[in-house]
Amino acid sequence: MSDTAPKTVGGILTDNLWHSNPIFMQVLGICSALAVTNLLTNTFIMSIGVIFTTMMSNFTVSIIKGLIPRKVRMMVQVLIIAFYVIIVDIVLRAYMPDIHEALGPYVGLIITNCIIMGRAEAFAQSNGPGLSLWDGITSASGYMGVLLVIAFFREILAFGSLFGFRIMPNWFEPWIIMAMPPSAFFFLGVIIWIGKTIMNHEEAAA
């Protein structure tokens, strides 16, 4: 994991996207993975929100880390994260009301996404602002990647469409269960399965 690996730009990238991918290796932030992945558009916007929040909170924590007293470290991190989440919420509500409506309470719930807090605590607390920013972008992108894969299968099966464009023929019978949150468990399980299998092969080969 990133604690022992050298903290290079490339190392952080491959770590966050693959070797310690927040979703399928660390199994973090899956609550939102279940909730928003029935449509690609929602997933995409939600992921952008998470990328923005993780990136900026990492950056901010890293800048002021020297000033934060140890006792209130966590509290300040939560405050910073909440700040950026509310910014996302305000922007969506003002300029993308339809998406805001569709995402409902889940934008506010970005704050409970363990990935963001985890990166602030595990990375930004002990690294410079530049690397922290990069770490935030990449780990949230790792999250986005997995979510988009899940959303791809769910939207195509549940609605026969991708990003809202119908691509399946008319006779296609939608799988209603795929529109419901629990179905994300099936795909999440399969993705973890595939990911672990590939990784085990890599380790065996190394």
Added chain:
Amino acid sequence: MYDTIFQKQKVMRRVVYSLIPLFLMALYLYGWRVLAHTAVIFAAGILTEYIFERKRGKKVSEAVLVTCALFTLSLPPALPVWISVIGIVFAVAVVKEMYGGFGRNVFNPAIGGRLFIWIAFAAPFASAWMEAGGFGTGEAGVDLITAATPLEQMQNGTLPDIWNLIIGTRAGSMGESSILLITVAGLYLVFTKTAQWRLVVSTLLGALALSAGLFWAGVSDVAPHYAMLSGSIWFGAFYFATDPITAPNKKSAQWIYGVLIGTISILVRVFTDFNAGLSFGVFVANVFSSLLDELMPAPRKKKAAKPAKTSTKPKEAAA
């Protein structure tokens, strides 16, 4: 050839034999559709299990035949065949093999698969019921007629003929309708100690008690004897409640388990839009199965409840 693919399981065979009359009845009721579903479901089910078991270096269990047979019989006849393929692949791959294969599955595979496609394809399911009889051509010789099941009829206020319910000439899932044949086949299973009678009786009693209670309390319009004879309560009590893998082992746990299935089935049937009550009942009760075994005190006499059920269970061997 057969021996290289299958491991022999006497108990499972007896269940398959007992289902043969039900298949013949289904054939009379719904004609070629039964054959189509059976062929496709068995092929897909066995293939799926074969792929998984080959990885483990094991043979295909004969239990998969039971799963396929029960799954087939629990589907409505006019369901598109590709949906039943999705259902059986899900049943064997996800509900059974992903938990570790035969003997380790928490949920009954046939029930899991049935519920999955039932929820996923609610619309095709709703229009997949057929008028029964005459090898699937209906009385007027018309091929496909979407028919109301007895439960739907009763919701709309018409009472089905009770003899039709007992003999099985009514719309419903392919194998669930004939109370008479199910009872005969079920008794064969009970007397050969393939099925545990306690599970059958407790399931039926649970369902009877609650449906009678709701009827007398004025909550439900369906009289208890009609409630018992329609839907898949009867079929499920003999074939799904008694699944040795997913049912508990202790006597007292079995009583509670059966009552759970019966009552949940009726609750789902009366208070929700899904008419797959029995399936939900079995599915939910499956969750509590091992918990019940854990909570109930050990039987006083050593291994009193054992003979028929656990001898073929690799659960213990593997543990």
Added chain:
Amino acid sequence: MNKQSLIYTIVFTFAVCFVFVAILAVANDLTAEQVRQNQIVAQQRAVLNAMGISYQSDEEVLSLFEDVEQDEIDGTIVYITEKDGNRIYAMSFRGSGLWGPIVGILAMDSSLENIFGIEIISHEETPGLGGRITEDQWKEQFRDRPVPEGSIEVVRGGSTGDGQVAAITGATGTSNSMERILNNAMQRFRELLGGRDA
């Protein structure tokens, strides 16, 4: 200065909270007008949809809506417009669906014996099942649907006649809720407009 001291901790915490909350307050204030505008447009769009008036952009919604009369009767706002020589009344309705409240607009003609159209503003039904009440295919059933008995019935399958619309397959709960909600709304319509000349 000792960064672990109590005084520093309190001052720091206070300062951080103050700065971030101040920025949020400003951001909230700056967008408040836009948010209010969005809500108005959403409401107006729903009314226009229910009345069957088509539009291209948000600006057009606002200008078209200027032709819609608003009349407050008994605390309820009734929207009135003329279309092809007929007066059309619209009113918002609200009721409990299967999982949560369903809010929408119901438009009727002046005789109150024809539903002119409906529009759903918000709901919490199951996506893909009950959630299909927002699909045009379902809503269009209400367009010019006569309700001679003053109530609508949601029927399962088959063709539909006067006072009937088809239920959503697999979503009996939501369909029944819509039947109840719309019948209540029509009842309210009659209470509000009953004494008026058509």
